[in-house]
Amino acid sequence: MDHGCLSFSISAPGKIILIGEHSVVYNKQGLASAIDKRTYLHFKEHRLAHDQITYNLLNKITEWDFRSVYNLITLDKPLAVGVKEFSIFTPELFRHDEFVDLIQEFVNQKVEEGTDAYKSLVGLFYIVLGMLWCTDVNMTPFDIEMMTDLTIGAGTGSSASFAACIAGAVYHYIRLKAFEKHGAGEFNISYEMFKPYKMTLSAHYCGFSEEDKEVINKWAYCVEKIMHGSPSGLDNTVCVYGNAVLINPLGRKEGESNLRPLSNFPTVRILLINSGIPRKTRDVVRKVADLKRSCPDAVGAVINAMGVVANEFIKNLMGIQDGAEPSPTQEEVFRQIEVTRLGTSWLGVLVCESVFTSLSYLFQTLIDLQQGLLNTIGVSHPRLEEICFITARRGLHSKLTGAGGGGYAFTLLPPDASEERVIQTTEDLRSAGFKVEDIVVNGEGIAIDFRKDVF
Numbered sequence: 283m284d285h286g287c288l289s290f291s292i293s294a295p296g297k298i299i300l301i302g303e304h305s306v307v308y309n310k311q312g313l314a315s316a317i318d319k320r321t322y323l324h325f326k327e328h329r330l331a332h333d334q335i336t337y338n339l340l341n342k343i344t345e346w347d348f349r350s351v352y353n354l355i356t357l358d359k360p361l362a363v364g365v366k367e368f369s370i371f372t373p374e375l376f377r378h379d380e381f382v383d384l385i386q387e388f389v390n391q392k393v394e395e396g397t398d399a400y401k402s403l404v405g406l407f408y409i410v411l412g413m414l415w416c417t418d419v420n421m422t423p424f425d426i427e428m429m430t431d432l433t434i435g436a437g438t439g440s441s442a443s444f445a446a447c448i449a450g451a452v453y454h455y456i457r458l459k460a461f462e463k464h465g466a467g468e469f470n471i472s473y474e475m476f477k478p479y480k481m482t483l484s485a486h487y488c489g490f491s492e493e494d495k496e497v498i499n500k501w502a503y504c505v506e507k508i509m510h511g512s513p514s515g516l517d518n519t520v521c522v523y524g525n526a527v528l529i530n531p532l533g534r535k536e537g538e539s540n541l542r543p544l545s546n547f548p549t550v551r552i553l554l555i556n557s558g559i560p561r562k563t564r565d566v567v568r569k570v571a572d573l574k575r576s577c578p579d580a581v582g583a584v585i586n587a588m589g590v591v592a593n594e595f596i597k598n599l600m601g602i603q604d605g606a607e608p609s610p611t612q613e614e615v616f617r618q619i620e621v622t623r624l625g626t627s628w629l630g631v632l633v634c635e636s637v638f639t640s641l642s643y644l645f646q647t648l649i650d651l652q653q654g655l656l657n658t659i660g661v662s663h664p665r666l667e668e669i670c671f672i673t674a675r676r677g678l679h680s681k682l683t684g685a686g687g688g689g690y691a692f693t694l695l696p697p698d699a700s701e702e703r704v705i706q707t708t709e710d711l712r713s714a715g716f717k718v719e720d721i722v723v724n725g726e727g728i729a730i731d732f733r734k735d736v737f
């Protein structure tokens with residue numbers, strides 16, 4: 283047992299894309315939300331026991347000689363364009379491909395290329411080496427153990443939640459080590475040849491600030507690039523910030539980020555259904571890119587249509603946030619259902635639910651349209667179509683979520699759907715061999731876990 287060694291746990295949620303998968307890659311608007319299923323990471327430093335870095339990933343343990351990892355970190359080969367400009371805040375300045383090649387070569391000494399564990403380890407070393415390369419802290423050997431509630435490779439953001447956990451853990455480790463060195467206060471934590479980066483250090487943290495999340499999200503995005511090639515950034519942003527995130531919002535001002543974490547989000551209840559068909563996001567995204575290359579105009583038109591459907595869905599859903607001003611369509615709905623308005627304020631959740639109920643025909647139609655368009659670009663699957671068919675028989679509407687090709691679908695449960703209908707639909711799906719969960723979307727973003735029972 284090492285005394286005085288750092289030990290902590292981090293967790294990050296998975297996500298579902300409510301609307302806009304694939305078309306977001308082509309700069310259309312999309313909306314995703316965190317879900318209450320998480321990936322957990324436990325980090326434990328060990329200064330005395332042994333000279334290994336141990337990773338327990340996906341129940342496979344690998345051990346790495348601390349010296350050889352350390353030598354990679356201290357390597358003077360510049361991997362960032364302009365080292366003087368580089369800091370933990372700017373991973374986007376890395377020569378990403380060159381850095382990934384270096385790490386792949388290292389990981390390949392022990393783990394077979396192309397396996398799940400291989401990609402995860404490359405992601406993990408990218409963060410460990412990249413973050414520690416530019417910071418001035420005394421690294422020691424450590425163990426990392428990870429587990430997840432999420433099904434891996436199924437559309438609920440397992441890779442993004444993995445990436446968020448790793449980035450959050452190494453970032454947290456750095457600030458705790460920097461505190462050991464400097465004590466409390468604001469200090470530059472960059473190594474001398476790099477751009478100074480100031481962090482507020484303290485002995486204890488109960489979470490991550492907005493700026494911490496910004497840094498963590500940038501690194502998590504780099505890992506998503508390793509997993510997927512050219513991701514939109516939506517998945518990792520939801521897993522870091524939690525709640526819900528809009529991508530490519532309309533009316534965005536020049537210079538503003540295309541990702542907008544939202545603090546307010548209406549209650550959306552869904553059935554989350556696993557088709558049981560494995561697939562890899564990278565392959566499905568590539569398939570769409572190939573299709574677009576072969577028929578740019580036709581596929582471009584379908585993607586434009588997907589963008590229009592997403593815009594309409596988002597405009598109406600966001601309009602029913604608590605306290606939001608109603609859109610003209612909702613004003614109309616209000617009049618129809620004769621809900622009393624008090625001054626300019628809404629009547630809370632009850633009103634939200636009323637609006638949601640009266641707009642549910644619109645949402646369900648848009649869900650069907652989007653599923654049809656996703657099928658048109660070849661990212662559905664017979665089992666996903668079967669889910670839509672089964673739920674439609676009970677008057678409910680479903681679409682795939684995430685990259686598709688298999689993985690999960692969800693069924694929107696409007697507030698007026700009777701419990702009996704929900705139970706019958708769930709039974710129908712289960713008897714057709716699907717796994718079904720009844721959930722409310724939303725969830726906390728990356729967090730430090732103080733619960734003792736996680737590992």
Ligand SMILES: Nc1ncnc2c1ncn2[C@@H]1O[C@H](COP(=O)(O)OP(=O)(O)OP(=O)(O)O)[C@@H](O)[C@H]1O
Binds near residue numbers: 340438563683
């Ligand atoms: N808990 C985990 N530990 C280690 N690696 C993980 C973990 N979760 C995911 N991964 C990595 O992520 C890959 C799966 O990523 P993929 O994007 O295909 O699925 P997803 O993230 O579940 O789907 P989507 O991107 O559509 O939400 C796995 O092959 C594995 O390398």
Ligand SMILES: C[C@@](O)(CCO)CC(=O)[O-]
Binds near residue numbers: 303305512685
């Ligand atoms: C298919 C996709 O739109 C969502 C994957 O969860 C890819 C991306 O956004 O990077």
